[in-house]
Amino acid sequence: MTKVRRKNGIGKDREFKVVHLNAAGVDVSPKEMQVCVPSDRDEKCNRTFGVYTKDLHEISAWLKKCGIDTVVMESTGVYWLPLFRVLKGDGFDVILVNPREAKNYAGKKTDEADAHWLMTLHTYGLLKACFQPDNVTREIRNLVRHRDNLIQSCSREVLHLQKEMEQMNLKLDNAFSDILGKSGQAIIKAILDGERDPERLAGLADWRCKKSKEEIKASLQATWDEDHLFIMKQSDDLYHYYKDLIKDTEAKIEELVNRYSASVDADKAAAMERSKKQKQLHNDVSFDIEQYAYNAWGVNVMRMPGMSKNSALRLLAELGPDFVEKFPDARHFESWANLVPNNKISGGKLLSSKVPNKNNPVGQVFRQCANALWRSNEPLGDYFRHIKARSGHLQAMVATGKKMAGIFYTMVKNKKEYDVSIYAKSKEKTLERRIKKLQAKILRLQNEQAQSGLKVTDGTD
Incomplete structure (x- = not known):
């Protein structure tokens, strides 16, 4: 536990530093918008606005007058979207956060308190922005x-x-x-x-x-x-x-x-190596999503085992062409897709390691792709069956989906096509380790037999 404390900096004095000096918080609701700015910007720093289009532009004008450059709001239903678009269009840095991560302090809950709490958390950089794709x-x-x-x-x-x-x-x-x-x-x-x-x-x-x-x-x-x-x-x-x-x-x-094809060179697009998946399903998309996905990402993700046309379409719609720029590495992408366990540790003991119960469309796509591999002869299919035999079908879907999400991110990030030979070498090394383990077990049993003096017959006597 000492090593964990050192790594996380637990036990050391920490000071809250102001990260966003010109921050504002917005509490969103269907009938009104509660906006809070720092107390030195206006006599009435916590104001209530309407939800009509003219009211949204009034919010933007007031924030500019107060010298605000970054705004935080909770993702409440779809009510945040109109204000989000207006503020983005007016040049503000708008941060959308998960309401679970911005829970208010204990006490009486009001819209004014929620807006002030959001502003305070954002001022000290304690909020994590949600993933937001581009407008297209x-x-x-x-x-x-x-x-x-x-x-x-x-x-x-x-x-x-x-x-x-x-x-x-x-x-x-x-x-x-x-x-x-x-x-x-x-x-x-x-x-x-x-x-x-x-x-x-x-x-x-x-x-x-x-x-x-x-x-x-x-x-x-x-x-x-x-x-x-x-x-x-x-x-x-x-x-x-x-x-x-x-x-x-x-x-x-x-x-x-x-529109994604406009920025792609025609010769490069024509050089795409197509996958060998020919089976047509009732609900398959009618246009050539394989080509469009290649134009957006620069690699043919349809060559991944388990990836279908509908899955590629949903990933393109949920992520967009530049999603790798918003995640520093594959681990962050897998965690955002809700494909990794949430380890809860207290008193030096692991209390829980369940995958959080969150509805993430991208994670669902990778789980469905993983579920299609349970009869596959590909290395990923072997991995799925290995996890299924050890932990069960649902755990195998999550584990294989996590692996597929990492492969997908790496392919798009490095512009490198899926190479099955890499996983074939890994399978070969796994088999070698299993052989060595079984040989060691046989040797141990032979030693036990020699020490006990028992003679094992093969049933032919």
Whole structure:
């Protein structure tokens, strides 16, 4: 414990030094903004403003009059965003902080006290800024999150469709592995158009279907209740409506993402070595995200095992092209993505080492990518199965996701493509260590056998 104290400087006298002399604090709420500046800047240093656009510009003008150059506010819902944009546009250094890290002192809680407390903490440099992407990335992020919501709405309508078919004893999901495929969609369309003959409906199935014609025909004998057919038709209409909205959203996303290509040399972009992933999923993005991601980061992240098109799109939307400049190293990036444990130590003992319960979209992407590796023959797949056998599936997702986040950061930071040979050498060294360990165990057992004088037979006597 002595070494830890020395390393962290615990026990030494510490002095709070003023880091930001011209700092202000803002307590954000839906109906008013409470702004606090140092007491020597204005007679009324803690003022209340409205939330309309003219009020936001009044805040900016008052802060300029008070000689403020840096402002701190909590990330309260989405209410902070309009003021954040106005202050940023007027040249202020705006710091957005996590409310958990800026909890008020004990006592009566008021908006004035919260704004003053934020200003005080920021004055002494005790607050850590949240990650904020550039404006283009923010627009892409909003659209990508909207696209995810539309996909969830699509999935919900498919479940409604299946529920209505099940209540009519229409066993279409027993005959086809995917009712959204070519055969399933053709049969559903014919049913909604009024066809009820199982023989004709079964004839619409593709010849490549594994089920026999008789089994498909048997699954299409239903009660055809009018109420369920009506709901089924509306669910199918909503499903296709959402699919059209997804196409429109992807077209807008591609328009924004294409801005990253303007700063990339055409010859360099054409020289990109594509990944060998060819499998197309229902909800895959329709445009060439592999090329756009390469234009933004300078490396092809799709060559990483487990990385899908949707994962690359979400990472590009959440991080932007210059995220490596905002994290000093891979460890800080992994910690921000909520992929490392939060070690709590008291009395020289480790009390807890759980991963914090925080919702980080980037961390979720890397966990999903890691989960796709549990059957992979890649070294990362071996690592996932090794951790799973020792600690369980969830721990393996976090540990492998952390490793993937470190690889991703290093690739983008150093502009170096994914090289599987590095991890193959590491796997070889791991196997050598295991062999030496097993040989030492065999030698120890042989010595114990020799000392005891027992003779071990092989069962052939």
